[in-house]
Amino acid sequence: MNAHPQYVEDFELYELGVLDGDDKAEFEAHLAGCAECRAKIASARTRVAKLALAAPPSEPPPAARERILESFRARGPQPRQAIQPAPARRGFWSPAWAWTFAAACVILLAAAVWLANTNLRRSKRLADLELSHQQLETSNLELKATAARAQTVLDILSGPQTTQVALSPASTPPVPHGKAFYNRDKGLLFYTANLHSLSSDHTYELWLIPTVGNPVDIGIFNTDTQGNGQVILTTLPQGLTAKAFAVTIERAGGVPAPKGPMVLVGPVS
Amino acid sequence: MTGHEPVRRESDEGLIRRILSGDEVALGVLYDRYGGRVYSVAKRILQDDGAAEEILQDIFHQLWRNAAAFDSARGALGSWLLLMARNRSIDRLRRRIPAATEEVAATLHGPGLDIENAVAANEMTERVREALRALPEAQREAMELAYFEGLTQSEIAKRTGDPLGTVKTRLRTALASLKAELGE
Numbered sequence: 001m002n003a004h005p006q007y008v009e010d011f012e013l014y015e016l017g018v019l020d021g022d023d024k025a026e027f028e029a030h031l032a033g034c035a036e037c038r039a040k041i042a043s044a045r046t047r048v049a050k051l052a053l054a055a056p057p058s059e060p061p062p063a064a065r066e067r068i069l070e071s072f073r074a075r076g077p078q079p080r081q082a083i084q085p086a087p088a089r090r091g092f093w094s095p096a097w098a099w100t101f102a103a104a105c106v107i108l109l110a111a112a113v114w115l116a117n118t119n120l121r122r123s124k125r126l127a128d129l130e131l132s133h134q135q136l137e138t139s140n141l142e143l144k145a146t147a148a149r150a151q152t153v154l155d156i157l158s159g160p161q162t163t164q165v166a167l168s169p170a171s172t173p174p175v176p177h178g179k180a181f182y183n184r185d186k187g188l189l190f191y192t193a194n195l196h197s198l199s200s201d202h203t204y205e206l207w208l209i210p211t212v213g214n215p216v217d218i219g220i221f222n223t224d225t226q227g228n229g230q231v232i233l234t235t236l237p238q239g240l241t242a243k244a245f246a247v248t249i250e251r252a253g254g255v256p257a258p259k260g261p262m263v264l265v266g267p268v269s
Numbered sequence: 270m271t272g273h274e275p276v277r278r279e280s281d282e283g284l285i286r287r288i289l290s291g292d293e294v295a296l297g298v299l300y301d302r303y304g305g306r307v308y309s310v311a312k313r314i315l316q317d318d319g320a321a322e323e324i325l326q327d328i329f330h331q332l333w334r335n336a337a338a339f340d341s342a343r344g345a346l347g348s349w350l351l352l353m354a355r356n357r358s359i360d361r362l363r364r365r366i367p368a369a370t371e372e373v374a375a376t377l378h379g380p381g382l383d384i385e386n387a388v389a390a391n392e393m394t395e396r397v398r399e400a401l402r403a404l405p406e407a408q409r410e411a412m413e414l415a416y417f418e419g420l421t422q423s424e425i426a427k428r429t430g431d432p433l434g435t436v437k438t439r440l441r442t443a444l445a446s447l448k449a450e451l452g453e
Binding site: 009018019209246258262265 | 305329
């Protein structure tokens with residue numbers, strides 16, 4: 001653990017968001033292990049809060065008051081909400097488990113779709129005697145082909161011999177980036193490339209930023225030696241629509257709310 | 270507004286408790302007490318009426334979503350509102366993802382900012398403004414870039430053309446002066 005901050009004003013500098021680079025990293029590393037300094041942050045925060053009073057006075061438009069009261073009336077008072085994230089994410093979603101689970105879900109989903117379609121077609125055939133046996137066979141073959149294709153996609157994504165390749169413009173250093181395939185109702189596939197490896201006491205954490213409310217933790221991951229990482233989810237927290245996703249660096253095991261530096265962010269268009 | 274005078278003199282905690290039981294008048298009082306200051310910070314940072322009003326709406330929305338947390342923490346609400354006003358405005362200015370409700374818990378345990386009473390608030394306002402005015406210009410400029418534009422020390426150095434070490438010293442000196450003037 002590094003030493004106490006050399007300057008007592010560094011607590012305010014931290015609260016102001018002025019510290020950056022190594023200064024910030026060292027300060028945060030020290031805070032993580034020093035209860036005495038964490039207690040000092042609170043009074044620094046109040047001193048920074050006072051500076052708001054220096055803003056030139058400005059009156060909000062009169063209609064703003066009514067708009068705020070109106071939305072209060074519409075919603076009513078709410079107790080503090082606890083958003084229930086998808087269960088058993090942390091530590092469970094090692095890549096092997098995630099792939100197996102995702103594969104099982106897709107196969108089950110394909111099977112369910114196939115069964116539902118088959119039942120529908122059989123009912124129609126009974127009701128409509130002109131539907132020929134030939135048409136039914138063709139439809140079944142098409143569905144089987146779809147399921148097989150889905151399986152092939154999964155095999156490529158999850159196969160032990162499959163490698164991820166990150167492409168960047170030639171002669172530039174590779175930059176960290178990520179890509180998410182987001183379906184509000186079905187889940188999320190998320191990949192990253194060129195993220196640097198973290199020490200064992202840190203982890204990357206993926207956040208869903210909903211259109212309303214605070215960022216929700218949806219997974220932690222580490223990277224392989226090529227800097228690749230992934231998070232696969234087949235259920236997302238209920239009732240949320242994402243407006244963005246972000247990745248931060250946090251202490252190992254993850255945290256309930258983002259604290260660490262953000263390394264990747266992307267808005268949902 | 271006759272009949273509402275006792276509510277207007279209620280403490281923040283009293284107003285919060287009323288809000289939790291659906292008292293719209295209490296929310297209006299809280300808005301009258303703090304809305305102007307929240308709006309002023311947002312307007313100064315974002316330089317846009319519409320954006321400032323959106324921040325104001327967002328913060329009051331956050332307030333009543335987290336109202337239960339404030340019903341017994343003296344002075345925490347004022348501190349929280351002013352911190353949120355600045356932080357959310359900077360987040361928007363710099364297109365950053367806002368931090369989470371950890372801010373609420375973190376503010377509750379600190380020394381509060383007692384600006385419930387308009388007279389006390391105005392006195393403190395004057396002291397803050399005077400303390401900033403009294404700073405040497407370079408220090409005041411650095412503080413304004415840090416506070417109202419959310420720049421980091423490296424960004425301030427780049428903006429002013431000064432060495433990073435100079436910027437750090439200026440900010441630390443300014444903060445030390447402000448602490449001496451305004452108290453712990």
